[in-house]
Amino acid sequence: MSTSAGYIPILLQILVAVGFVVLALFLSSKLGPSRKTVQKDENFECGIESQGNARYPISVKYFLTAILFVLFDVEVIFFYPYAVNFKDMGMEGFIAVVTFVAIFLAGFIYVWRKGAFEWDK
């Protein structure tokens, strides 16, 4: 099934899943009791009064990880069409992909040497 009609069952399953989730969330919000107080609606931070806004700048490491992921994931995606056609391409294709992996590794080793993966510093 390579036509787009093959995707209709997936749409159906998405509908079923969304329907179930919406129904269950709605039901549980109606079924449970609702006794709101000022204290109860506070954020829970270990019982200590919460200080300021939660959304303040955090470690840049996480941002760096996200950027590196975008970079390398795009390169990983390039491997997929190659992998599907690997059997037809033989040695020539393999040499081409070794070259590509070498470029991938050059960038990888560069960020490694630059200390992008050092989380304990």
Next chain:
Amino acid sequence: MELSLLFEKSVLILILTAITLGIATYLTYGERKVAAFLQDRLGPNRAGIYGIFQPLADAGKMFFKEELIPRNAEKWLFIMGPGLAMVTACITSAVIPWGTDLVLFGRNISLQVADVDIGILYIMGIVSVGVYGIMIGGWASNNKYSLYGAIRASSQMISYELSMGLALIAIIMMSGSLSLREIVDQQSGWHGMKWNILFQPLGFILFFTCALAETNRAPFDLPECETELIGGYHTEYSSMKLGFYLFAEYINMFVSSAVMSIVYLGGYNFPFMDAAWFSTHPNWLGAISVAVMFAKVSFFIFLFMWIRWTLPRFRYDQLMHLGWKSLIPLALINMLLTGLGMLLWGK
């Protein structure tokens, strides 16, 4: 698409969704029983015989609990987070083939919701959308612990997705197709024993490690590390919204076990499935293949639980070092070795 086929698929989807939810509910029971077994305790044994009604009681309680939404949370995003996590968990199973075709009412009924050509890519795509459920929920809570949990979860999941993708590439090179049905059928050689794990032992270990990290299971359960973050991204949640986060984790575990069984352990293939008797009894073949598939899935789920109650949690820097410095280079080497091996021995 003809109407009868649409009807058949709808029934299959409803059954599959019901089974998935049922399994997720009972996995909470399984988890507690396995934990009890490994720690030499009894585990839940009050509700019904051996406590088998415990998960139903838990789910019922979830419905009747008060729903709390913190005053300074983003209300809609706060509700959307667990919903999204649950929806993505429920739709991953659409491309998984559960068994060989059945013959009912003179029709060939395929036990797969949709046999699309890009099965593996679909699963990888939906798994990445699953990150949003956690990220949105953690951010909307407006609680520092939740936010830390959410950020840890997303950065851990994207890091391990890379090596997961690379480990899969070696499999795709061998199969030449992204369709899960195709991958299973190619492992039916050698009387149903030509499983990919025999050719890809390293790839299997890599994929399994990444699956643990992707489903936020111990030893990679940093996002909900209770010693540091109270409850992680779901600290602020209560009632069914908390339930959805927990169920989503168990469904993800179930689905990733199914994917691992298909990709590495031959899916529904079992020894001597090519016997002549089966070609005249397709329904028996179908029933046994589904049973075999579920046996393999149960094995993986038990392995997940066994690991959770055996290994201590990683530290966050150890987790990132493992993902970036060990798994990615190993996955690249595995990919190149597979290519070289296929060229030299022409598998």
